Amino acid sequence: MKIFLSYGHDDNAELVQKIRDDLENGINGGHDAWIDKFKIKAGDEWRRSITDGIIDSERVLAFMSKHSVREPGVCHDELAIALGHKGGNISTVLVEPLKDEELPLSVSHIQRLDMSDWKARKAEDPEAFEVWYREKFAEILRIIRENAGFSGEIEKLAEKLRPMDNNPIIGGLLGRGFVGRGWLFEEIEAWRKNERHNRVYCLAAGPGFGKSAISAWLAHTNKIQVIAAHFCRYDQPNWSEPGAVIRNIAFQMATRLPDYRRFLLHQIEHLEKNASTMDLGAELTRLGRTGQPISSETITQLAAQAQTPKTFDKLTPAELFDTLIAGPAQIGIDGGRERYLIVIDALDEAGKELIRYLADRQNDLPRWLALFATSRPNDDGVQQFLTRLNAHSVEPDNDSNRDDAREWIGTWLTERKMPEAQQAPIVEPLLAASEANFHYLTAYRQMVEHAGPAGDALLKAPEAYPKGLSGLYLQFFERQFGGDDQRLGNYRQHQRPLLRLVMASRRPLPVALARQAFKVSQPGAETEDFVSQVLLPLGSLFPKTGTGEEQTIRPFHKSLRDWLTNPDAAGQYYIDPVAGHETLGRLLWQEFVAKQDAPETLTEYAVTELPYHLLALSEEQELALGIDRFAWE
Template sequence: MIGANLDDRREASAVRNDDSTMIDISTYITERTRNFTGRTWVFEAIDDWLSTPGGPRFFLLTGEPGSGKTAIAARLTQFSLGTVPPLDGLARLRADCLSAVHFCSARDRRWINPHVFAECLALQLAARHPAFASALAGKSGDRQLHIEIIQHVGQVSGGQVTGVVIKKLDVSAVPPDDAFVHVVREPLEALFGEYPDQQVVILVDALDEALLYSQGVGILSLLAQANRLPRGVRFILTSRRDDRIENAFLDADTLFLSAGEFDRRNAEDVRRYIEARLSHDETLAAGVAGWPRERVHEFVAELTAKAEGNFQYVTFLLDAMVSGQRPPDELRGLPPGLDGLYYESLDRVVTIGGREWSTAYGPILGVLSVAQASLTLDQARAFTAQPEEAAWQHLGDLRQFIEDVEPAADEPVEEYRYCLYHQSVVDFLRRQFLTVKNKRLRNRYYLPAETWHRRIADSYWESYHDDWLRCDAYGLNNLAAHLFESGDAGRLPALISREWMEARYKGSNYTYTGFLADLDLAWMAAVAQRHVDLRTLARLKVACQVVNEQVRAYTSKDLETLVWLGRVDEALAHARLIQDSLNPEKPFDFLLAIYNTLKEMDRPDTALLDEMWEVACSIQNDEARAEALRELGAILAQAGDGRARAVLEEA
């Protein structure tokens, strides 16, 4: 990574507002467990593993695409949350059986970002274990970590106790492996130092999708450090079969869902799932309402046989029946296996739609297959160069393969977004050849990833290269990744310019983290060339130094001006960025200037006082630390804050 070559990078890193909060997985969990049935035998195996505290640290659940790994992980999460009752006879899979969970998804870069992974685990562990939270709060003196803390004073028998709540955590200023050590491993060591006999269980789903992260150290590398964790920390991992993952966890207890020995159990679970859908889904129930009982049994048996134990096959087909794209009485002739079903279904789309694959449907699936987040209709239209009406029609024709993402609370009601509904669709589109009914076929729907990364990159480059400030958020956040994945070693270094830095800075809520990540990719692309261009490397080094100069150039007066202009977030970002060995009190002085300006504007921010206290305590110079604490104590005393005495005593 460029961070290893550009030592100044860390000083220039800043708070990442859009990625620093924990990912909301509630809707994801609900969707993945809808009509959940069976899998008792899998839960029994996991429960047996949990019941042996001295057993292997890892339980690795693997399976073919569509075998139901994520649904199982989501159900385990529901057991732990207490939103569904535990199964009888399972001693360990109860409420609070998991201390933290993380779901990887290649369709959203945040979900496979190792910094976000470390933050999410740390925040969940802090919420669950007070000793962990206290140890993590103790890291607040590290200026490369941004930790916002709330202290609650509660009454207990015999007096008061102060509890620590971690409100916000951002580790983007340090390399992912260091971040994992600082905010996960070391607080866990502190937790087990106090409570050595407990068990902490962490669930990580779809680890294979995390392998698609292209910017150096990834989630798999972080988990490979887990053997350095206390013995009581254990992991449930799910993944497709992949040598890189299986070789990283050679000592794990393993269960391969798709093994031949489980064919009968998988078929039974699939059968029960089909019967549940026919009973609970009004459209499906109406579709078979007039059938004799024997015909319904034949339908269930035939669909179960064609699925070959694959839940995604059944889900895809039943959903198509619900949406009216396939009548229930057309099972005969359907190929078994997921690839065969996708192939036949795309044949139907192209035939019924009467449009060319290469100009109508292929571009839509192509851009969605490489998108780093869900796309709006406008984005799909722009990337495919299709008229809005045509793009809308093509999205509708392909709805079997596409998931509609409802707009967020702060987005227009009509601003739906779109993504491919399952990673197995991406896999299908990447295969040049398929095996269907024991025959090897050329995949006429093959879409190479590089082509569509380049298509998206071209769209942004042609539209905005002369004015990056007009570029939308998706482009700012992902253009560098698309250039990198398309193998465009020419435009990626060219992207790293002052104009791009300014646009990234403003688009990232006045932080340089995104720009520095783009620098990483540009460096990786440059050094990967057969003939390394030293001038390009030198220019990238200079770009990082420019960021550092930008940070050092600000004064307290500049930050006061920003606050008066209503740009408080920008002022705070700069205050948190600065590290000055010659003036260790400067970060405190910057925060003090911001607080005083807000107070002058009759908008005092009391939460800022907590951060000022943390920063003051982190100053290594005794005289400077005492002076900062005295200033803070005076402010607290003037405000009638009871903490003033403690701060002044500490000074």
């Protein structure tokens, strides 16, 4: 077995080295123990080597000492990577006396082997130390053997549940730092500890409150309590699909709770064994009604599918939650265990059916399991269920929220090396203009930093601060594209066609596809023209990620999409996404027709998004574009 050894470079390295040698060369050895002293060669990039070592290992053995638990530190980073990729497949060895509160939260829930007095034992009686050491080493081997099945079980669950990696989302949300919110975390912790009768705490707040950042902070810093987290994304449909939400949570819980994992595996095996298969006759009848010719190849493919059980991919969100989460969790033994948290950010993005189920069946969760969720309060059909989900509504003008926003502004200005005397005339006017909205503050910060040396002038003109998010967006468009008929004409010719595509796309738009549309509408235009005339003027409100053919563009935030597609708010900058659906439908249809004999060459965007754009068009629009929907179906 390949085992990664995480330790601090201190005077406990002697013991770590001894354990490493016995794991590899001892009587019961034969393991491949990864330790940086031997595995990182001269010239290696050590961060990449450590990351590869953790990911490629089957198990992680972490040695806890005062040096290794210091923060920040490499060992903390190693444990974060290990938890993200190995889940519960981590063991800890105490090599120095440490209090519980000194241990990293990320592993303080994991049972540990105590070897903290090894130095004293060795100094007092080396022979007795060897006897004691052999007993402790035997325990290490036992732990490794008992968890040998962990990897196989997790691999099986990964194949069935298709989990998603939260780490890039959490990193992106916390990348610029995190300030304040202590008052809120105290309230959440009091609920978790003292209100076991309330299974759900739903933070209901409007856009710009920082709900996603709060969820990310909880998931990142409270791994002792948070055993699963999922972030629904408005611009990533696969992250908001209820089945994906539930499967991802179930997988993360399984990596942390061995008894739950056992019941979950049994539940899945039982479900597959008793699953119904497709009715071949009914499917052929359905195809016949479409008028399409049914080839022998089609019949062969359907016959093969008919032998494949329909498992949880076909269950409703309510059935799936019962099967994968509530059912297996209820069977487990409470035994006074710690009350754990599931975090779901932007629950409203997952749809009303899942919210309705949680409102109706929240008490079916065991008392040791609770759900922290965030949601917008006023989305259609959501409010009536939030009131039953222990909703805690927070308004932007809440004093604590204003204090946090004030701290955020001060931290930013300090990072810009602005003297306190110069900060004073800025903080309160900017707080008032922002309405304590963190999306406003983040967007304004990006605009200031994007302006380069002129950014200080923007900051030092409080009378020009736009009022609220809507005012901020309007000011940006006025500065970039307003002022005279020529600038507005350029916007209509260059930016509006692109923004129609961005607004119509439910996920980040491939820039290559936007460039293709630009060339169709502007014959003879060069790639450089597209970048300089179309992309660059959109600035930081439409961030671009990736490079080359993988580069995408999206709105800075959902509130920007909402503003641009509202004619009363955006005025002359209004974007009608229907025209974007038409353009994307035509381009993706052309790709489908050109590659229908080799469908494996279709871009992933075309495969997933063409049906969506076709459904947004009327039959008249499809006919005008020469689209035959039945050919796709």
